[in-house]
Amino acid sequence: MPWRVPPADRKAGTAPDPYRVWLSEVMLQQTTVATVRDYFERFTARWPDVSALAAAADADVMGEWAGLGYYARARNLLKCARVVTDTHGGAFPADHAALLGLPGIGPYTAAAISSIAFDLPHAVLDGNVERVMARLYDIHTPLPDAKPELLARAESLTPATRPGDYAQAVMDLGATICTPKSPACGICPLRDPCRARQRGTAPELPKKLPKKAKPVRHGRVYLGQRADGAWLLETRPDKGLLGGMLGWPGSDWVDTALPMPESAPPCDADWQVLPGEVRHTFTHFHLILQIMTAEIRADATPDRGHFVDPAGFRPSDLPTVMRKAFDLAR
Structure with missing residues (x-):
């Protein structure tokens, strides 16, 4: 080691x-x-x-x-x-x-x-x-x-x-x-x-108390890219899951019993649902994410996040769940 x-x-x-x-x-x-x-x-x-x-x-x-x-x-x-x-x-x-x-x-x-x-x-x-x-x-x-x-x-x-x-x-x-x-x-x-x-x-041994079943939560992420190759990303708040990490703009993550959370797209574009979904497991719950994709106009001003040029974007900088979304979309 x-x-x-x-x-x-x-x-x-x-x-x-x-x-x-x-x-x-x-x-x-x-x-x-x-x-x-x-x-x-x-x-x-x-x-x-x-x-x-x-x-x-x-x-x-x-x-x-x-x-x-x-x-x-x-x-x-x-x-x-x-x-x-x-x-x-x-x-x-x-x-x-x-x-x-x-x-x-x-x-x-x-x-x-x-x-x-x-x-x-x-x-x-x-x-x-x-x-x-x-x-x-x-x-x-x-x-x-x-x-x-x-x-x-x-x-x-x-x-x-x-x-x-x-x-x-x-x-x-x-x-x-x-x-x-x-x-x-x-x-x-x-x-x-x-x-x-x-x-x-x-x-x-050692014996362990039975584990509780993990709940399932659902959410949505938006993967948008300009014609020049720049991706729309955001830095998540310091507190909470994935705090301080780079990721895709998206919705809250809600329990299965609720409908898919409504969330405004991060900017105006023709957002389309990508076939398939991201599945990821955290310590206390399973997560299923719907992916929305769009080509964003060069003059668009996002309400959330910032554009990252292709030369400065490394998929490896994304947390695993966000990288799964990127891998599915590309």
């Missing part, structure tokens, strides 16, 4: 860079390692330290983040970088309480930075560690109710010596050996004391 310091370098005295630890942990929230790797390498090549990121234009950062999802993370990333630069002299504080006071840093991320970057004895509790603790102690309380007990168990095992190495080791144990399905108990270093292995309950 590009954010890790190899063992030989650690032995030679190379310490983890708090910036890279923080950036990777924020990116890894709700996202897989395989997805994050390329994003992390692009970010660190373009913005090699926290001060460089703090000085970046919001639109550039949001564009690089496009496709990672959970876009509030990107907004908080910029806020945090600027606070660290302006208030802490461009260095992350080596203090757990101070880290918790930074934008976008919650208990897990603060613990991860504290332990991995600064070798402070704070227990990390991500999904992998939850699974290891639930099996090691045969805890059948379903998540999320089990979190306090699992954290207490994790804290009891966190050593005072090399807590950063331990934190990464127990996360890797859950990711590679104590996996959700078919855990490799035969090669696990915690095989002997593991109560769930002894009792044959490992495959069913």
